[in-house]
Amino acid sequence: MSEKAPDLTLQLQSKPKLLSSVRSMILSLTQRVGFDEIECGHIALAIDEALANVIRHGYEQRDDEPIHIGVWILNEDRPGIRIMIEDEADQIDPDSIKGRDLEDVKPGGLGVHIMKEIMDFCRFERRKQEKGMRVIMEKYINPEHVSGTKEPHSPQAT
Amino acid sequence: MTPNEELTINIEKRPEMTVISPQGDIDLSRAPGFRTNIAEVFSEKPAKVAVDLSGVPYMDSSGVATLVEGMQLANRSGTVFVLVALQERVKSIFEIARLDTVFKIVDELTQAEEV
Numbered sequence: 290m291s292e293k294a295p296d297l298t299l300q301l302q303s304k305p306k307l308l309s310s311v312r313s314m315i316l317s318l319t320q321r322v323g324f325d326e327i328e329c330g331h332i333a334l335a336i337d338e339a340l341a342n343v344i345r346h347g348y349e350q351r352d353d354e355p356i357h358i359g360v361w362i363l364n365e366d367r368p369g370i371r372i373m374i375e376d377e378a379d380q381i382d383p384d385s386i387k388g389r390d391l392e393d394v395k396p397g398g399l400g401v402h403i404m405k406e407i408m409d410f411c412r413f414e415r416r417k418q419e420k421g422m423r424v425i426m427e428k429y430i431n432p433e434h435v436s437g438t439k440e441p442h443s444p445q446a447t
Numbered sequence: 448m449t450p451n452e453e454l455t456i457n458i459e460k461r462p463e464m465t466v467i468s469p470q471g472d473i474d475l476s477r478a479p480g481f482r483t484n485i486a487e488v489f490s491e492k493p494a495k496v497a498v499d500l501s502g503v504p505y506m507d508s509s510g511v512a513t514l515v516e517g518m519q520l521a522n523r524s525g526t527v528f529v530l531v532a533l534q535e536r537v538k539s540i541f542e543i544a545r546l547d548t549v550f551k552i553v554d555e556l557t558q559a560e561e562v
Binding site: 334 | 472474475476505507508509511512513515516519535536539540543544545546549
């Protein structure tokens with residue numbers, strides 16, 4: 290578990306109209322980190338889905354609640370990016386956060402599936418406060434070069 | 448043209464089909480307006496609806512959910528529902544969600560006339 294401070298932090302209110310600005314920032318950052326164009330778009334989509342889940346389910350569409358984003362640029366043996374998104378909504382069982390069965394075609398329920406499909410690591414957990422959930426996601430530039438398990442160097446719980 | 452935040456939606460009623468042409472990103476903030484437009488089109492019970500996505504560079508799962516709702520409306524009313532000209536990023540979310548084989552998808556509007 291790394292205690293390194295994030296390279297970039299952002300706090301925003303749970304307003305859907307802010308999502309496009311976050312996407313633009315993530316696209317710019319991932320390009321600079323070295324991901325190709327398709328991967329940059331995918332990472333922005335995964336972040337967008339995570340934020341949309343917080344707004345829709347965590348805050349039940351309330352648009353004045355806080356969302357905290359931390360971004361780490363990963364170097365050394367696992368070049369890539371780690372994103373942590375935290376909210377202050379009611380806590381739920383992390384194991385209950387699942388994508389729907391894709392064979393059952395219906396509106397909704399795709400966000401978690403998309404996040405897990407795109408990212409090399411995706412874990413939901415409770416924050417160590419009375420309130421709030423977090424999701425930690427990692428994407429590596431050359432995942433085929435990564436050895437061992439997909440356990441990330443996750444930041445310390447706060 | 449219907450202003451909807453930064454999403455603009457053009458609806459064209461042709462003899463052979465109704466064409467819905469959104470322009471801009473479709474995400475959580477813009478999907479509700481898109482959903483309203485699709486519901487309005489289906490309320491007129493068209494024989495065929497084509498959604499021209501050539502002007503949509505980005506779509507998240509709320510946009511996809513809106514199109515799934517459109518497909519369900521189409522199935523209930525016997526309307527042919529076709530998606531046209533998906534950009535690469537939009538196409539990839541359909542592939543990730545494994546919906547690329549569920550929808551009728553064509554590359555050009557003229558092909559939608561043949562569906």
